[in-house]
Amino acid sequence: MEGTAGVRGHREIDLALLDNAETLERNDPGGMLRATASAGAQVRESAALAAETDLSSLADEGRPRAVVVAGVGTAARTGDILETVAGPRCPVPVLAHRSAGIPGWVGAADVVIAVSASGRSPEALAAAEAAGRRGARLVAIGAPDTQLHALADRFRAPFIPVPRRAPARASLWGLAVPVLLAARQLGLVKVNEADFAETASRLDADADRCRMTLESFVNPGKSLALDLAHSVPIVWGSSPLATVAARRFGDTLSANARYPAVAGALGEAGRGRVGLLDGVYGGLAEADRDIFADPSDNESGGPTRLRLVLLRDGGLAADEEELDGEPTAVEERRAEAVQELAERRGVRVSLITAEGGSALERLASLVAVPDFASIYLGLAHGFDPMAVPAVSEMKELVSP
Numbered sequence: 001m002e003g004t005a006g007v008r009g010h011r012e013i014d015l016a017l018l019d020n021a022e023t024l025e026r027n028d029p030g031g032m033l034r035a036t037a038s039a040g041a042q043v044r045e046s047a048a049l050a051a052e053t054d055l056s057s058l059a060d061e062g063r064p065r066a067v068v069v070a071g072v073g074t075a076a077r078t079g080d081i082l083e084t085v086a087g088p089r090c091p092v093p094v095l096a097h098r099s100a101g102i103p104g105w106v107g108a109a110d111v112v113i114a115v116s117a118s119g120r121s122p123e124a125l126a127a128a129e130a131a132g133r134r135g136a137r138l139v140a141i142g143a144p145d146t147q148l149h150a151l152a153d154r155f156r157a158p159f160i161p162v163p164r165r166a167p168a169r170a171s172l173w174g175l176a177v178p179v180l181l182a183a184r185q186l187g188l189v190k191v192n193e194a195d196f197a198e199t200a201s202r203l204d205a206d207a208d209r210c211r212m213t214l215e216s217f218v219n220p221g222k223s224l225a226l227d228l229a230h231s232v233p234i235v236w237g238s239s240p241l242a243t244v245a246a247r248r249f250g251d252t253l254s255a256n257a258r259y260p261a262v263a264g265a266l267g268e269a270g271r272g273r274v275g276l277l278d279g280v281y282g283g284l285a286e287a288d289r290d291i292f293a294d295p296s297d298n299e300s301g302g303p304t305r306l307r308l309v310l311l312r313d314g315g316l317a318a319d320e321e322e323l324d325g326e327p328t329a330v331e332e333r334r335a336e337a338v339q340e341l342a343e344r345r346g347v348r349v350s351l352i353t354a355e356g357g358s359a360l361e362r363l364a365s366l367v368a369v370p371d372f373a374s375i376y377l378g379l380a381h382g383f384d385p386m387a388v389p390a391v392s393e394m395k396e397l398v399s400p
């Protein structure tokens with residue numbers, strides 16, 4: 001056993017590196033920061049490309065029985081986004097399906113949205129193939145001139161092109177917008193042009209606040225990265241929408257920063273995982289913290305500690321949602337409670353509160369800064385945030 005594959009970077013973070021734009025640029029040869037900063041542009045570009053695609057056949061047979069968004073990784077996250085933006089009033093079930101093919105019950109009454117940034121994930125391809133064979137309505141979304149595109153053509157299904165940006169996780173917004181537009185065509189989600197425009201502006205503004213030339217103390221992406229340095233991040237979302245953002249942060253922390261993270265819904269966590277706060281990395285690790293130490297100094301020599309990242313929806317959810325979903329007040333009380341629990345145990349908390357009017361814009365406001373934080377955290381450890389050796393090796397090992 002060799003045991004050194006994938007070993008790059010350094011265990012201790014390099015604080016100086018974060019404020020050196022030239023080094024940041026050099027250590028990000030693939031341009032992950034730039035690709036992430038294009039989120040707002042992706043929203044505009046995808047909205048325009050989707051508008052050029054004839055989606056009328058999707059609505060021909062009326063409202064479907066269910067919608068399956070099929071893909072893996074970032075592609076599947078677009079299904080979570082659709083589910084949360086459609087909200088509790090969505091008249092049909094929306095399912096993000098992450099394994100190859102589609103569930104056995106899917107048939108002619110359903111719609112399958114097959115998503116793959118590369119246009120060749122086996123999961124999306126198998127889903128498109130199965131949907132076509134079973135007579136389900138199909139729409140495919142991803143890189144043009146790919147296997148997925150060819151499958152859509154074969155089944156005479158609409159294909160919405162999303163120009164390729166490697167890797168897929170840098171294309172979240174470019175992929176999510178066509179999924180929402182396909183669902184809008186089916187009458188399942190209320191999202192309008194103003195929502196897209198405001199979301200794009202929000203993403204632009206956050207990218208500007210997180211730009212590499214801006215120093216850590218005024219750059220929310222860099223300061224969140226510093227908050228998380230040498231910790232085990234626990235990312236909880238206060239609402240279903242914030243939970244999608246929390247899971248997205250779990251994805252990017254793993255891939256860009258190579259940090260383990262526990263990510264999910266605070267409601268669920270409150271019945272079990274919140275116990276982590278009492279444990280070896282929680283209260284026990286905090287018990288012997290030097291109370292005079294600089295709180296911004298994540299001492300690398302000390303014990304590994306939890307860092308709670310709480311993503312709060314901010315009580316902005318439309319009142320009408322309360323009729324069907326969980327009352328906002330309950331979510332807010334829970335968010336207050338977990339902050340209190342953390343404080344009692346000395347566990348540090350990073351808080352991000354959603355801003356904006358529409359669900360999509362609020363989601364963007366919870367995703368943008370964490371996206372940058374994951375990249376800065378990886379860069380501070382000397383990792384190339386774009387090229388992840390374990391992911392490439394995994395692909396090689398499983399390919400036939």
Ligand SMILES: O=P(O)(O)OC[C@H]1O[C@](O)(CO)[C@@H](O)[C@@H]1O
Pocket residue numbers: 071072073074075115116117118119120121124167168169391395
């Ligand atoms: O649908 P795609 O573009 O092939 O990507 C699916 C997933 O596979 C990966 O590329 C990793 O293998 C992820 O980054 C991505 O989310």
